Amino acid sequence: MIYFDYNATTPLHEDVLEAMVPFLTLRFGNPSSYYQLGRDARQALEQARRDVAVCLGAQPDEIVFTGGGTEADNLALRGVAHALREKGRHIVTSAVEHHAVLRTAEALQADGLDVTCVGVDASGCVDPDQVGRCIRPDTVLVSIMAANNETGVIQPIREIAAVAHAAGTLCHTDAVQAVGKVPVDVGDWGVDLLTLTAHKIYGPKGSGALYIKRGTPLLSPITGGHHEQSRRAGTENVAGIVGLSAALRIVLESLETEGRRLEVLRQRLEDALGAQLDGVHVHGAGASRVPNTSNLSFARVDGEAVILDLDLHGICAATGSACTTHEPEPSHVLLAMGVEPRLAQGAVRISLGKDSTASDVDRLVGVLLDSVPRLRRISSFA
Numbered sequence: 001m002i003y004f005d006y007n008a009t010t011p012l013h014e015d016v017l018e019a020m021v022p023f024l025t026l027r028f029g030n031p032s033s034y035y036q037l038g039r040d041a042r043q044a045l046e047q048a049r050r051d052v053a054v055c056l057g058a059q060p061d062e063i064v065f066t067g068g069g070t071e072a073d074n075l076a077l078r079g080v081a082h083a084l085r086e087k088g089r090h091i092v093t094s095a096v097e098h099h100a101v102l103r104t105a106e107a108l109q110a111d112g113l114d115v116t117c118v119g120v121d122a123s124g125c126v127d128p129d130q131v132g133r134c135i136r137p138d139t140v141l142v143s144i145m146a147a148n149n150e151t152g153v154i155q156p157i158r159e160i161a162a163v164a165h166a167a168g169t170l171c172h173t174d175a176v177q178a179v180g181k182v183p184v185d186v187g188d189w190g191v192d193l194l195t196l197t198a199h200k201i202y203g204p205k206g207s208g209a210l211y212i213k214r215g216t217p218l219l220s221p222i223t224g225g226h227h228e229q230s231r232r233a234g235t236e237n238v239a240g241i242v243g244l245s246a247a248l249r250i251v252l253e254s255l256e257t258e259g260r261r262l263e264v265l266r267q268r269l270e271d272a273l274g275a276q277l278d279g280v281h282v283h284g285a286g287a288s289r290v291p292n293t294s295n296l297s298f299a300r301v302d303g304e305a306v307i308l309d310l311d312l313h314g315i316c317a318a319t320g321s322a323c324t325t326h327e328p329e330p331s332h333v334l335l336a337m338g339v340e341p342r343l344a345q346g347a348v349r350i351s352l353g354k355d356s357t358a359s360d361v362d363r364l365v366g367v368l369l370d371s372v373p374r375l376r377r378i379s380s381f382a
């Protein structure tokens with residue numbers, strides 16, 4: 001099997017597993033308990049919090065652990081909207097966000113909030129000036145992702161945060177696909193809230209965090225005990241949190257070398273396909289992208305058919321968007337970029353990671369060179 005879907009999830013790094021095991025076995029205490037076993041779990045939890053904070057350029061009390069990226073996005077949007085409901089009822093986001101943000105914004109809209117979705121240009125970029133023009137006196141939050149999960153396109157977060165702050169508004173970024181792929185520093189970017197998740201960086205599923213800058217108003221939608229400074233009630237997932245901090249430390253150790261390696265592999269893929277097949281489109285190629293992601297359309301072929309063919313050859317890749325696999329509609333991200341619906345339907349996402357090699361890429365290219373022309377001959381596309 002060859003795995004090319006690292007943007008959907010990643011295998012657990014063995015050192016991460018090793019760091020987690022004690023907290024699933026002997027060191028099973030509840031961090032809220034006062035006896036030694038509980039204090040031991042508390043100590044591990046707070047060490048993980050310090051480690052995650054250092055990795056992001058944050059303070060430990062600015063890190064709230066969550067049950068993953070989706071929950072952190074919900075906490076950011078719902079938490080700020082709720083806390084600032086007297087100040088205003090408007091948020092600004094973008095048309096290319098992950099559903100964790102888009103659907104949450106829609107749910108808030110159903111509750112009476114106003115939502116403005118800024119568009120993107122043909123390469124998938126949000127224009128900070130356009131964000132600025134959308135901000136109103138009653139805007140409470142701007143939420144724009146740092147890197148797109150489908151195309152890898154990187155947004156100008158520093159500029160967007162500056163525009164938001166100049167207008168007196170808070171700024172959240174979903175950095176799930178940026179963390180571990182490009183340098184992420186909350187102070188450098190100037191954001192007030194930032195989402196990350198462990199399972200996209202070789203950590204466990206169901207473990208994430210929200211950075212919340214000191215003083216940021218936030219009323220948690222999750223009620224219960226006083227865990228996580230009352231911002232995320234529920235007994236902490238100690239093993240998952242230890243796993244998140246270990247994964248983050250490990251992935252940052254080789255950020256630059258691994259980034260360069262993956263960029264070379266991606267170039268090899270895109271060059272080979274572009275040279276040997278006609279009608280190949282690389283979405284977001286005009287923008288700066290995280291180094292591991294390639295979103296390609298093959299004209300006159302359905303992306304789904306390509307994915308099935310790759311699967312028959314033991315190759316795992318995604319259609320336009322993993323989260324819409326069971327919907328026939330083309331990706332909202334590609335449509336927002338102005339990609340023709342039929343071409344968007346043909347999109348295939350290849351995302352590389354730590355076990356990807358040049359020979360894996362060559363194998364993928366070989367299968368596609370055989371598959372795409374054959375699918376074109378039998379396809380219903382005119």
Ligand SMILES: *Cc1c(COP(=O)(O)O)cnc(C)c1O
Nearest residue numbers: 068069070098100149176177197
């Ligand atoms: C995967 C992903 C999420 C969701 O994270 P989970 O931990 O799977 O809930 C949110 N945003 C982006 C950009 C993602 O890629």
